[in-house]
Amino acid sequence: MKSGIVVFPGSNCDLDAYHLLRDVLNEEAEYIRHDAGSIGDVDLVILPGGFSYGDYLRSGAIARFSRIMPAVAEFAASGGLVLGICNGFQVLTEAGLLPGALIRNRHLQFRCSQVYLRVENTATPFTCAADRDNVLQIPIAHGDGSYYAPREILKDMEEKNQVLFRYVNSSGDITEEANPNGSIGNIAGVCNESGNVAGLMPHPERAGEKIMGSEDGLVIFRSLLQHLGKEGVGASV
C-alpha cells in the first residue's frame, strides 16, 4: 500500500502517520505538499492531524482552499481512498467531502486522553478487518471535535450506514460519560456515501505500538491493506 500524506502549513501529525506506515507497518508512504497540483500515484491519501493554518477562523476552514484540495476531491470522486484524522477530518467536512461539521468541544477545553470506540460498520475499506463487537482504545487530542449534522442529514447517514465509529465506555456501551466532546450520537468518525472517504477525530496513528499504550489503531490500516489486497494494490490507477 502506498500512502500520500498531505502536509498543510501547520499540520503536525504528518510525522506520526508517516512513522506508523513506514516503521511500524513497513508500507510505502510519502508526503504531499499542500501546494502540489496533483497527488501522484498512491493508494491512500491521508489528511493528518494538527493545526492547519493555526486552526484560525475555524478548524480546517482555510486548509480546505489549499491548492491540493481539488486534486484530493477528484481522487475521491474517482473512488480513491481518503482518510482524514482529527484536523484532516475537519478539513474534509469543511470541503464538503464528508457530511456534518466539527464544533467546539462541549466543555470548551482541549482534551487529550485515551477513549474507547465501537466500530459501527465493518463493511468499509477502513473497517473491514474489525470485529463489530470489538472496542478499540485510541487516543484523542482536540479542541474542536464535537460532531454535528442537521437532523435530516443524520437520519440519511444512519440509513446509509455512514457512521463508522462511536465513543463508548470500556464495555462498549454508548453513554454520556463516554462522549469526550459532546458529539451528537457519540459519533467519532464517519464516511461518505460510497465509503471511500472517511474521517475520525481519534488518532489511530498514535495507537500503533504497545509502548504508546495501545495497538488498536492498527485495525484501520490493516483494513485498508486487506481491502486493497482484495482489489490488487494500485489496480485502480
Add this chain to the structure above:
Amino acid sequence: MLTVKFSGALKGENKLKWLAKVEVTLKKAILDPQGAAVESSLVTMGYDNVQQVRVGKYLELVLDAADRDKAAAQVEEMSKRLLSNPVIEDFSYIIQEAGA
C-alpha cells in the same frame, strides 16, 4: 464574594427586555494572527482587493432592565469585567428593545 445584584431594580412593573449586541476586537496595536491568516487566505482565493482583516468576538444577550440607560450601563460593566480583557481588547455594543 460580594456581588452586585441587578435583579432588585427589575422587580417593578416597567421591567423590559433588551437585546445587547457586543463586539469585542483586539486593540489596533495588537497583533491579530487570525485576521492575518484569513486575509492571506482571501487573497489566495482571488479576493486580492481585501485588506485589514480583523477577527473578533460577537456576543448577543438578552437582559431585563427598567430602561435603555440602565441596560447600557450594565452591558458596559459586563463588557469591561468579563466579556473583554481590557489589556488587549476593545469593545462596543448596541442595545435594542427585545420586547417584554
Add this chain to the structure above:
Amino acid sequence: MLTVKFSGALKGENKLKWLAKVEVTLKKAILDPQGAAVESSLVTMGYDNVQQVRVGKYLELVLDAADRDKAAAQVEEMSKRLLSNPVIEDFSYIIQEAGA
C-alpha cells in the same frame, strides 16, 4: 486552481474603499456551550437578569469596490465560502464607506 479575480473591476477611477462588518453566529438549533459558559459566569458575578447569551465571531475588513452593491456582493460570497460554515453558522453584514 482557478481563482476569481476581482481586482479587474477596480481599475476604473471610481474605485472606493468599503468597510465590511460581518457577524457570524451559530445557528439557533445548535447548542452554544461558549454562550452558556459566559451566561453562567455572568450570573455568578451577580448579573442574574441576563439570558440567552450567544457567542459568535465578528470580522472587519476593508475592500476596494466601485460601488456599495459590488462590495456587498463580494462580502456575501466571501462569507458563504470562507468566513462562515453554512452547515452550522449564519452570517450577516453591513457595508460602510471607509473613505478613499
Add this chain to the structure above:
Amino acid sequence: MSETTWRKLGLTDREYDQITGQMGREPNLVELNMYSVMWSEHCSYKHSRSSLRLFPTEGPRVVQGPGENAGVVDIGDGWAAVFKIESHNHPSAVEPYQGAATGVGGILRDIFTMGARPVAFLNSLRFGNLDDARVRYLLDGVVAGIGGYGNCVGIPTVAGEIYFESCYQGNPLVNAMCVGVMPLKRLVLGKASGEGNLLLLVGARTGRDGIHGVTFASEELSEASEERRPAVQVGDPFMGKLLLEATLETIERDLVTGVQDLGGAGLTCALTETASRAGSGVEVDLDQVSLREEGMHPFEILTSESQERMLLIVEPEKLESVKEVFKRWGLKPAVLGRVTADGMVTARYKGEEVVRVPAQSVAGGSPVYEPEAKVPEYYSRLSEFDPLKLPEPDNYGEVLLKLLSAPDIASKEWVWRRYDYMVRTSTVQGPGGDSAVIRLRETGKALAMNVDGNGRHCYLDPYLGGMLVVAEATRNLSCSGALPVGITDCLNFGNPEKPEIFWQFRRCVEGMAEACRVLEVPVVGGNVSFYNEVEGEAIYPTPVVGAVGLLEDYRQQGRSYFSGEGDVICLIGSGELSLGGSQYLKTIHEKTAGKPAGIDLQLEKVLQSFLRSLISKKLINSAHDLSDGGLAVAVAESCLAGNCGAEIKLAAGNVPVNELFGEGPSRVLISVPATLFGEVESYCNEMELPLKRLGITGGEVLIIRSGGDIILKLALSDINRAYEEVFSCIME
C-alpha cells in the same frame, strides 16, 4: 540629555555615566533606549551575574554551557540534547493566556535557534489560593495558553508542577521549559561572524507590542503595571510552527552561519548579542524591517518585542537558497544589513544614521552589582518551631485523604489532559510519573525530564532548599532509570536590591551549586526572574530546576507505581525526616515553619546510582521518590497509578505522624518481586545503603500498621476519589 530621561528609562545616574564613558560621548535617544533595555535586569543579569558564576557549568558531556540561547549536552551516537527554561511571570499576571502562550513560544525559539528539533515542553507554575476567583481565572488562562501554543506547534507538553501558596496571589510564576535534540554537527550559534555576511530578519512583522517588556519584567508589579499593558504580546503559534520548520530546514541544509531568536529587547538584543559574541559589528537599515504599524519611531523598531521573529546570518552566496526555503514555508526574509569588523552596531533610518554603539558595551558592558545580603528577621524565628510539639492527629486516614485532596498534591489530570502530550508518538512516559520519558527514534535511547521546585523549603532555609531542589530533580530522573546529564534553572525571587531577598538568592544559588558539584550535574543554562513582588511583598524564593537524563534503552524506563500482587515494598535511602516545612504542616496546620530535613549529598549520589542499576538490571518493579506528603502519600500514589493495594508496617516506637507524613530527601519507595528481594537486599548492603522492608503489594485497600495495630485503612476507591476529583470540582 536630561537626567529625567535616563531615570525614566530605568537607568541610574552612575549607569548613565558608564554609558557615556563606554561610548566616548552622550548617547542619542535611540541609543539610550537600547542601553536601557539591554542594561535592564532581565537582559543584563546585573544583580545575579556574580552569583551565577558559582554554578559548575562544565562536564565531559557539556557541548555548550550558559551564554548561548540554550545549553547543549552530548548524549552519544553523535546526538545532543538541547534545553532551557525561562520565566514569563509578569505578562501572565496581566494576560494569563497570552502571557503563558508567548512564554512557550519564546522558549521554543531558544531551542530551534540552536538547530535542534524541539521534542518536549515542560512547565512549572505557582499560583495563589484557589478559593480566589481571580486565581482560578489565572490558572485556567495559563493552562489554556500553554496548551494553546504547544498543541498548535505540535510538540508534546509532557511534565510540569503546580503549587499554590498565598505569596503567589498577585504574582503567579509561569516557567516554561523546552527540550530538543539534534545531530551534534548541526549545532549553530547566535553569532554574527564573517565580515560581509548578510543579516536577515524573518517571521512576523514588527509592531509596537511589547516595547519595554524587559523593563516590565524588571520591576515590581503595582497599579501602574496596568498601564504597561502594551507590554503584553499576542502569540501566533501558527507563525511559530512555520518559522520552526523553515529555520530547521535552512540549518539542515547548511545555509546559515548564525541564528538568533528575537525575544526580550527584540532587535536590539539580537543585533548587539550576535555581534558581541562574534567580536564583530553589524550595520543595518531599519527601513527594511517590515512593520505592522505606520509611523513607528526607530527606537520602537529596535526595542519592539513582537513575537515569532528570527535573525539569520547568511553568506551572500546562500541568500537565494535561504529565501527559497522560507518562501516554501510562506515566509519572506528581509535583508537588514551586513556583518562588519568594527565592533559597532550601526543603524540607519530613512537614510540617516540613527545608532552607532559599541556592541560589547550594550550587550555586555553593564555594571555587575554585588548587592548587600542580610539574614531576614523571620529566619531564626521560624526555624525554632518544633512541629513535633503539635498534637498527634487522631485519624491518620483522614489526614492522608486531606493531603491527597490538597491542590498541591492532588492529581493534575485536569491540567495535563488539556495538553497534547502524545503528539510525535515518542512519549513513552507522559505526565503523572516521576519524570517524563521521550524516546529518540534515531538511536533507540530516551531522554527523561522533569521540573522541580519547593518555595517553602527555600523560604525556611535557602541553602538547604537549593540543595534539595537539585537533589529531587535528579532523583526523579534516577527513579525512571535515567542518568542525569544536565540541568537548567529558573531563579524566581523578589527584589534583589533588598538585602533579605538577595540573601535568599545567594544562599539558594550556593546550595544548588554545591549539590550540582557533588552530584556531578552541570548547569548548562537558565534564567533569572527578579522583582516578583506585589506592593512590597515578595514571593517565596523559588528556584526551579529542569533536569534532563539519559536512558540507554527507551524500553527500560522505570515505573513509579505498583504493578503486581505480592511484591515486597521497601524504603531505601536516608532515615532523616522532618515535618518542618512539610505539606502536612501546611495543609493540616496551615503553618510554614520549622526546619526541613538535611541532606547528605554523598548518600544521595550513591542512592541515585543504585536506583539506576536496580532498574537497568530489572530487579525492581517500581521506584517512587518520596516528596510532598512523605511516605503515606508516596505509597498511596504508587497504589493509585497501578490500581494495586498495599499493606505496610511502620517500626514500633517511632512517632507515626512523623513516619507517615514527615519529609526528607534521599528516600525512595521501591517494589521488588518477592523472588528478587534477597538479591536486592544484599546488593543494598554492599552499597551501604539503608533498606527498610515495609510490606507487600496487593488487594484493593491500603493498610498501614504501627507495631501490631492498624492505624490506617482506606479503600483504593476512596483514595482515588480524594486524589482525582478535587481539581475539577474547584475549577468547574
